Amino acid sequence: MRLQDKARIKFFEAYFHGMSMVERLVHGASLNVFDRDMIENPYPFYNKMRDQRPIHYSLALRGWWVTSFDLVQEALKDKRFGADVRAYPQRADRIRKQIAHDPERLKNFENPSMLGLDPPDHSRIRRLAQQGFLHKFIASLEPRIALIVDNCLTTIDNDPVFDVVEALAKPLPATVIAEMMGLPESDHAQFQRWSEDLIDGTGTNDIGKLEKSMLASRQLTNYFRKIIAQKRDEKGDDLIIQLIRAEEEGDKLTEQELYNTCQLVLVAGHETTTRLISNGLYLLLKSPDCWQQLRANPDQIPAAVEEMLRFEPPVQATQRFVREELDFHGHKFKKGDLVFLSIAGGNRDPAVNDHPEDFNIEREKINQVSFGYGIHLCIGASLARMEAKVAFEKLLEKYPDLNLVDPDPHWGDNPFFRGHEVLQVRKASNKGA
Ligand code: HEM
Incomplete structure (x- = not known):
């Protein structure tokens, strides 16, 4: 990294901490997402902000924060909020200038994945990508997912204590998405590392x-270039071959869009699900009654997974840009303004979930935006739910008395992707060993 880039980052850091302090003094509340206290437990900060200023301009992040459920949903549905930063010349040109020395990054910036696109390009690419995630097809994967979970758990059969992140939460989604994409098993460990590095570089x-x-990012793009070149001559119906066919059949997808879609699906497909499984297990083991209740009633697992998603959302916030000057509930948003939509804040809003601070697997109606909302709603939601369901079924069946080694393990320090890097659990008794 160039010296001037390092200096810019250091300056931003100092500015950010300074401005967060100013905000706290002026408003009595701020969202210093890099603060260790907030990393460990962000919810009191979001709650306070929602109570006092559900729409708040953060001097530190130079963007708006929206922290109430209804407003988060409203903004995610509103066409006046876009995802494509290139639509705002001032903002986009600043970024272009910063990365002009790096042609590869510039190319990536000019060709965002569907997550960073607005219609019509977004709709065209999404329509193609979601063909591989149809509910019926995902449901048919259940037996294979069960087998992958069994294989993961076999590796720790003789360990009285194990790290559930390493043993199950990471390899399960990585294996599932790699198989769906038809990627060789020998590459799993490598792209798992690349995906982790990519996510670690956010926030x-x-x-x-x-x-x-x-x-x-560079290595993943090169990897997909190679894989896609090979797959052009292959027959089959994995996700990548389906996308190649779409590209070849009618110029519906450019080559760069093909690389981007593969990279997005691979990374989005497992980094988030890993966190759902480990956050969910942590929550269940923190309240052993829930663990025993699910053991007795495994058919309640899907509802428990919804509550896990609500209570500890793996993706804590997403962002949009204001497409045109507008009045948002009495606040003047200017074209190009950055807006953070707080999924974590929305899910804990007492206006839509009673006693939101209680982790309650018997909650009657769960309101959550953990998979987003509107046109960018997660295409992998059914798959993630299915993987989590099978993972908990197997864990409950195999380890009836599982417990946490450390009742308060540290949370990973990425404020936008929430999860433990390590979650050690102990098998008090082990049917499988
Ligand atoms: C618990 C697991 C998951 C969570 C919490 C999650 C969360 C999200 C969220 C919040 C968004 C919307 C972002 C926005 O509006 O800016 C999103 C979009 C997306 N997710 Fe997921 N996701 C999960 C699993 C998956 C899986 C398993 C896949 C694929 C295999 C996947 C693929 C995608 C894609 C491609 C998008 C972009 C959709 C678009 O832009 O139209 N996700 N996800």
Whole structure:
């Protein structure tokens, strides 16, 4: 990384902390997402902000925060909020200038994945990509997912204590998505590392992490270039071959869009699900009654997974840009303004969930936006739910008395992707061993 980039990052860090303090003094509340207290438990901060200023301009992040459920949903549905930063010349040109020395990054910036696109391009690419995620097809994967979980758990059969992140939460979604995409098993460990590095580079000022993330992005693009070239001559119906066919049949997808879609699906497909499984297990083991209740009533697992998603959403916030000057509930938003939609804040809003601070697997109606809302609603939601369901069924069946080694393990320091890096659990008794 160039010296001037490092200096810019250091300046941002100092500015951010300074401005967060100013905000706290002026408003009595701020969202310093990099603060260790907020990383460990962000919810009191979002609650306070929602109570006092559900729409808040953060001087520190130079963007708006929206923290109430209804307003988050409203903004995600509103066409006047877009995802494509290139539509705002001032903002986009600033970024272009910063990365002009790196043609690969510039190319990526000019060709965002569907997550960073607005209609009509977004709709065209999404329509093609979601063909591989139809509910019926995902449901048919259940036996294979069960087998993958069994294989993961076999590796720790003789360990009285194990790290559930390493043993199950990481390899399960990585294997599932790799098989769906038809990627060789020998590459799993490698792309798992690249995906982790890529995610680690979001929501951080750590120069080492940013450098690793840029490198991982390059390596993933090269990897997919090679894989796609090979797959052009293959028959089959994996996700990548389906997308190649769409590209070849009618110019519906450019080659760059093909790389981007593969990279997005691979990374989005497992980094988030990993966190759902480990966050969910942590929540269940924190309240052993829930663990025993689900053991007795495994048919309640899907409802428990919904509550896990609500209570500890793996994706804590998403962002949009204001497409045209507008009045948003009495606040003047200017064209190009950055808006953070707080999924974590929305899910804990007492206006839509009674006693939101209680983790309650018997909650009658669960309101959550953990998979987003509107046109960018997660295409992998059914798959993630299915993987979590099978993972908990198997864990409950195999380890009836599982418990946490450390009741308060540290949370990983990425403020936008919430999860534990390590979650050690102990098998008090083990049917499988
Ligand atoms: C618990 C697991 C998951 C969570 C919490 C999650 C969360 C999200 C969220 C919040 C969004 C919307 C972002 C926005 O509006 O800016 C999203 C979009 C997306 N997710 Fe997921 N996701 C999960 C699993 C998956 C899986 C398993 C896949 C695919 C295999 C996937 C693929 C995608 C894609 C491609 C998009 C972009 C959709 C679009 O832009 O139209 N996700 N996800």
